Amino acid sequence: MKLLIRNGHVIDAKSGLDKVTDILVEDGQIIEIGDRIDSTGCEIIEAEGMYVVPGLVDAHCHLRDPGQEYKEDIESGTRSAAKGGFTSVACMPNTSPVLDNEAMIKYVINKAKSDGMVNVYPIGALSKGLKGEELSEIGELKFAGAVALSDDGRPVNNSSLMKKALQYASMFDITIISHCEDLDLVDEGLMNEGYYSSILGLKGNPAPAEEVMIARDLILAEYTRATVHIAHVSTELGVDLIRNAKRRGVSVTAETCPHYFSLTDMACEGFNTNAKVNPPLRTQKDVDAIIEGLKDGTIDIISTDHAPHHLDEKNVEFKQAANGMVGFETAFPLAITCLVKPGHLSLRQLVSKMCLNPAKMLGLNKGTIEVGFSADLMIFNIDEKFTVDITRLESKSKNSPFHGYELYGQPQYTIVGGNPVVRAGQIV
Template sequence: AAMGGFTSIACMPNTDPPIDNAALVSYIISRAKEAGRVNVYPIGCISKGQKGEELAQIGELKFAGAVAVSDDGRPVENALLMKHALQYANMFDITVISHCEELSLADGGSANEGVMATSLGLRGITPAAEEVMVARDVLLAENEGVPVHIAHISTKRSVEIIRNAKARGAKVTCETCPHYFTLTDAAIEGFNTNAKMNPPLRTEEDRLAIIKGLRDGTIDVIATDHAPHHVDEKNCEFALAANGIVGLETSLPLCITYLVDTGVLTLNELLKKMCVNPANILGLNKGSLSAGRPADIVVFDPKESFTVDVNSFQSKGKNSPYDGYVLNGKVKYTIVGGEIVVNQGVLL
């Protein structure tokens, strides 16, 4: 994280065991303070064991230090349970982050439904698998008058649903990830498992719609969806390979190269989506350089280019589709709580 310029990260609860109780939240906070170089904020489960059957103790998770609740990696399929989660989370002033995937529509697929999946003989995932759930959770939140944050949107229609909801005054925020505005499903050609993720990479039309959503403010946040995997989890049949890519060490330069250098966003607009908005959504006293705020700072050269080399990653996971890419935006210093943890691009 520090090598990528991140001073704070929020860890998802799709762990073993899932982060569904206060004791685990407290343990993660304590362990992170002992071992970590950056600030780690745990996200608790919406449902016990991420099983989607019974709500976790959302209030206890909040009081223990969780900054949000999510069943990320799995959708909350029961609409009534999600409605109750939104209500309880609002009572305790904690954000609900929704992983939007209708599993019956996803139908066990492994790539975006389209020409590429068909040509490779892969079972496709219809974009509607994401969009139906986005629409459901936006409407649930709107009807209750409570906030919801939609994770990692990837399709044109998801952007449109959220744009329209915001125009109606719904308290919805959302995020996307660098891979959804830099890559399309063409990246899986040759059964490239390093380009397999959930949601899957989509079409060029979807990619352009994501960029438009970033430009017009529909999309509030750019998140990494960092998901490192052992080589054995990727070096297998495409349908069996684990979903996800490492993102922490490439996200900032990808955003600079594909959004700032192309004129989609100004640097200040980018920093708002990567720093200010995430902090506000999670209720953190961070995200800006001002008196009284923590001295969490990244110093980077937006013009310095470098070639991505996965073998140089600090992450144990090397599963990145960007190996060999030439990007702009080299991290020079990362300062956490006033202490330098990365000096001239070297982790201390």
């Protein structure tokens, strides 16, 4: 099948392409990029007035499959991802059973092939059972198809284990994604420690709980000459630590999530459990620092940390509520609205952080628009406004604090391997 995307404004961070042109797709691959391509025998998507970018790549999400399918499964999660413009997602291993062996990695890969709407790449557990006591068989996970290693949802408290993990991961050329959290400092904190935790009477989770572990992992990465990826950075000092480490030549990449540049801990007012995440929402000062880190390149990647939870796990007292929010369908519009529209990032910079850089960190041949590459594409109108309605999310779970928000940049077409799976903003 031939597909012609005509007269769209194509933005590609790798090649620097930034102009109105056509893209011809055949048998799932991009075969030509140029002006006035012959449309004979083609299905045509008229993209005039819209932007065409690489399909988004999410380096950090939770599909809850296997074991927690009442929250999400690979089918529903990838439908949600597709509607949000994502064509490739990497899912965390905190499932039941944990993704800590070859069989579980293969389970995700095979189920994604049969049920998935987008490309799914499993992240293997750094430690067996996510217990932080014994390393998983890193080589086995890598050769089975794991694209990274993480104990996300939990920190690796044992510094000796983390040092060994970095050394072994370096041998197998696979990246460790670190969830940075000192549990002794967290001390059962429920939200950011500060003004709003005080007025709500909730135990605070202080910024140093995150920053101490970021510092430790940067020191270990520098010592072992290994690469570490710091997940969901949320604090001003965390950004500074990573910035200084990069200046010293430490091999580190970092991500943040849309809620850390669009919300503060004020969102927890009224004991709003949909704003309860980990790490917690911080202060405006931290939000400003996150945006500055995105602008100057300290933060390489924007991930969703899509974390679906059943209503029963959120519709409880704040203390008992699960951490996390769904993010696939709001991530890109939040980035357009909060970063591109105000002039913090150019569209090309955003494409780097949501397409090219996550693909590079995960070792994927994705995130770019070039002849010979898979036709994973997304088309959107940057000036069209829409209102977030959580009842219309494709995810099984609806735990989002963004209900009713007016945002720009809702994906209109998502194309996976040359196949349009979203048209006019709706799942095909």
